[in-house]
Amino acid sequence: MTSSTKSKSKSKKKRKQSSSSLLSRRHRQSISTTAKNSTSSSIPTPTSASTSSTNPLPSKLSRALIRSHHTTQKRLSQAIQQNDTNAISELTSELTSSGGLEAYQRASVSGQSSKRGGDSSKILVDWFAELGVPKPKAKHTSTSKGSSGNGNGNDDTLSRYRLLEIGCLSPTNAIHTYFPSSRRTLMDLNSLHPDEILKQDFMKFPVPKNADNGYDIISCSLVLNYVPTPAGRGEMLEHITSFMEQALERRQRRRSAAAAKDSKNKEKEDNWTSNFPSLFLVLPAPCVTNSRYLTEDRLQEIMVSMGYELVKRKLSPKLVYYLWKYIGGSSGVRNTKFRKTELLPGGKRNNFAIVVE
Numbered sequence: 377m378t379s380s381t382k383s384k385s386k387s388k389k390k391r392k393q394s395s396s397s398l399l400s401r402r403h404r405q406s407i408s409t410t411a412k413n414s415t416s417s418s419i420p421t422p423t424s425a426s427t428s429s430t431n432p433l434p435s436k437l438s439r440a441l442i443r444s445h446h447t448t449q450k451r452l453s454q455a456i457q458q459n460d461t462n463a464i465s466e467l468t469s470e471l472t473s474s475g476g477l478e479a480y481q482r483a484s485v486s487g488q489s490s491k492r493g494g495d496s497s498k499i500l501v502d503w504f505a506e507l508g509v510p511k512p513k514a515k516h517t518s519t520s521k522g523s524s525g526n527g528n529g530n531d532d533t534l535s536r537y538r539l540l541e542i543g544c545l546s547p548t549n550a551i552h553t554y555f556p557s558s559r560r561t562l563m564d565l566n567s568l569h570p571d572e573i574l575k576q577d578f579m580k581f582p583v584p585k586n587a588d589n590g591y592d593i594i595s596c597s598l599v600l601n602y603v604p605t606p607a608g609r610g611e612m613l614e615h616i617t618s619f620m621e622q623a624l625e626r627r628q629r630r631r632s633a634a635a636a637k638d639s640k641n642k643e644k645e646d647n648w649t650s651n652f653p654s655l656f657l658v659l660p661a662p663c664v665t666n667s668r669y670l671t672e673d674r675l676q677e678i679m680v681s682m683g684y685e686l687v688k689r690k691l692s693p694k695l696v697y698y699l700w701k702y703i704g705g706s707s708g709v710r711n712t713k714f715r716k717t718e719l720l721p722g723g724k725r726n727n728f729a730i731v732v733e
């Protein structure tokens with residue numbers, strides 16, 4: 377072998393270093409034990425998850441694992457599109473040997489530990505307080521008929537609201553205090569808590585037939601960036617929007633029914649309920665601050681074209697959080713197509729994009 381081919385194969389090896397090699401033996405063991413538990417008939421209990429969250433992986437390691445998982449997933453999706461069977465089997469075994477989705481999820485859970493600031497829905501809880509969404513009362517109010525409420529009917533309204541959380545790792549996220557288990561659907565491609573989180577691909581989850589089982593708020597935190605293709609991200613936003621359409625119709629129906637009963641209803645329309653139905657969307661900040669193909673303005677154009685209006689936004693060094701309320705298709709720009717066009721040229725940018733076809 378010549379020295380140039382040797383160095384080429386060395387650099388190839390370096391590139392191919394999988395996330396499993398980023399883990400110490402201790403962490404590899406802990407992840408594989410957890411993975412084994414979850415695939416065996418014994419269901420991982422909240423205790424097993426909390427064990428992992430009380431012993432979070434070092435943050436550098438969890439970030440490296442997450443990055444490596446995203447890169448391998450993206451390469452796998454390209455290989456699938458190109459029907460490159462060798463690459464598909466190589467990348468699939470790379471994903472498996474690094475612990476797969478489960479290891480990635482454990483690394484993400486580590487990132488959400490209370491020591492590291494908690495889960496992203498803490499921001500939504502702050503926004504609920506700012507918007508005047510009534511704080512959840514003691515447990516019994518959510519199930520008791522004719523809730524005692526606070527005298528203005530708001531608690532009754534909140535007690536009918538339902539949450540859908542896409543890409544959920546824990547059944548004890550901050551926002552869950554507002555939505556007891558009877559009024560929330562938590563789902564993930566892989567459930568770390570099968571009793572409480574549905575193992576479900578959101579893209580195959582239909583809009584409920586009965587509108588009363590629909591959702592008033594959808595949480596999609598750090599999920600859109602998990603979708604490997606720009607067109608897949610556009611499709612996810614469109615699928616979310618079909619739930620929003622149902623929720624908006626339901627809201628309008630309820631309002632007209634209430635208006636028929638109560639002439640003072642006009643007063644109530646201006647309260648916190650006008651922020652629903654809504655979408656809580658969280659992305660890694662560089663997706664909109666340092667991408668060649670997506671800026672915050674472009675994201676806003678996409679969302680407006682789908683019928684959303686921005687209610688809240690927060691940019692932190694790592695993440696960007698949004699609350700979008702759905703107002704429907706009256707903006708006149710619906711069904712606009714968004715292609716992958718270069719908006720910000722420059723060598724050191726990433727390629728994150730959303731394509732709407």
Ligand SMILES: C[S@@+](CC[C@H](N)C(=O)[O-])C[C@H]1O[C@@H](n2cnc3c(N)ncnc32)[C@H](O)[C@@H]1O
Nearest residue numbers: 484543564565566576577578579597598599602
């Ligand atoms: C980085 S984690 C985010 C978890 C959490 N929401 C957060 O904010 O930290 C992304 C999760 O989204 C899930 N996910 C990705 N695509 C999904 C889909 N189509 N349906 C359901 N879950 C999905 C993945 O399985 C993964 O657990």
